[in-house]
Amino acid sequence: MPYNDLNDFLELLEKRGQLARIKQPISPELEITEIADRVMKGPASSNKALLFDNVSGSKMPVLINTFGSAERMAWALGVEGLDELNTNLAKIIDLRLPRGLGEVMGRGRDMMGAIKSIGLKPKKVKRAPVQQIINRDEPTLDSIPILKCWPKDGGRFITLPQVITRDPTTGLRNVGMYRLQVLDSRTLLVHWQRHKGGAEHERRAREGKAVDSGNSALIPAAVVLGGDPASIWCSSAPLPPNIDEYLLAGYLRGAPVEFVDCVTQPLEVPARAEIVIEGYVDTNDHRPEGPFGDHTGYYTPVELFPVLHVTAITQRKSPIYPTTIVGIPPMEDAWMGKATERLFLPLMRLFLPEIVDVNMPAEGVFHNLVLVSIKKRYPGHARKVIYGLWGLALLSLAKAIVIVDDWVDVQDLSRVTWQALGNVDWSYDVVITTGAVDHLDHASHQHSFGGKIGIDATAKLSEEGYHRSWPEAIQMDPQVKARVDQIWQKLKL
């Protein structure tokens, strides 16, 4: 059964011993960060989701570290292990002709299941838990225990939102997880980076391409907090601009997301969320946002971002405020990124079928390091994959790509390091170029534009100019291994 809302998921976490309730009074200013940071980086046995019941200055409990382990992230997306995400999706997008009737029927069932879960039309309801309390006269952010995360942050930030806007030209919806800084009780700043869907909506509105709004500089927006865990996570998924993130959430949870109309904006929002902040973004009004202790592990400096004016706040009678912190990795968002890596692997393979596996380690903050194993078939094959990835959606922002042969397990960092260091002649096997880099990259000499490196750590071919014979990697004789397996227990080692 899919989780209907955050409470359903918390019930499961509690049953499985993965939710810690904190009753002591704790401040949303820095104290929650310090506790959550220790838990996120601490031993796996005490890494739990944290529900702070007694947050100073607010009646709302604060939930953090909900997705902060491989297990919790997998459960949130309806699977027991993150690798199932990749195998399940691979089955649906398998474009090979089926062999035999059994396979036809099996594929048909998988496909019908996926279509049913997405729902052919958006599922709308009139009465929604998230509208049990509606405040459109005096909406105020003051009742929400929004964190100040790090000492030198420029203020308080909403960090786990689903920010919904529509493309002013096509009307298509985008949902993005973009942090929002509180300016005052009715004004926020929305930090959508230049490569993201929301920023494109802003540019289109400014270009005056809106078809049906009187004032194209204003974009209706909804900031959704909570809902079923797949919907929360989906707002961080880098889907192409024309694919609705809530369709992906429907597919993952096995049932369509239910929507309700906003009370002051022409948008629909998930009916079973905890809180919705409705408003509009004034694309002609940019103000200084930040500094913010970011997932790079550094403070992102002040930059101009557009203002979001709040027009209403709707909520459940007793809502929970879900949030996260980012900072020096690993943190909760490393697992959110891991889910993206696992789910998107079959999609990468659609364009680059030689890819065996991909690992974006937490220390690389998603785009700083992409480790890829490939089945190498021809000269220049590793370079083809490097350039292919640099042309693929948000992987275009990847700063370092390392390619190894198929037999190297890229999830084993020790193995990849061994291969990447030993198999490379640095004067031949490296591609250095410039291109788009992440908005938050502080090392590039120019904003969002900088150097990138591709490393070919595969075994080299003679056609690649390698005229010595490539050595064989050491492996034990299988018969000896089998014999030692048999006596291993007796050796008591």
Ligand SMILES: Cc1cc2nc3c(=O)[nH]c(=O)nc-3n(C[C@H](O)[C@H](O)[C@H](O)COP(=O)(O)O)c2cc1C
């Ligand atoms: C916890 C967390 C916080 C994030 N904060 C931001 C942010 O403030 N601004 C931003 O542009 N992207 C942020 N991201 C990344 C985006 O959510 C991600 O790139 C997503 O694909 C954006 O949606 P879009 O592809 O529809 O633009 C964050 C991701 C996570 C997991």
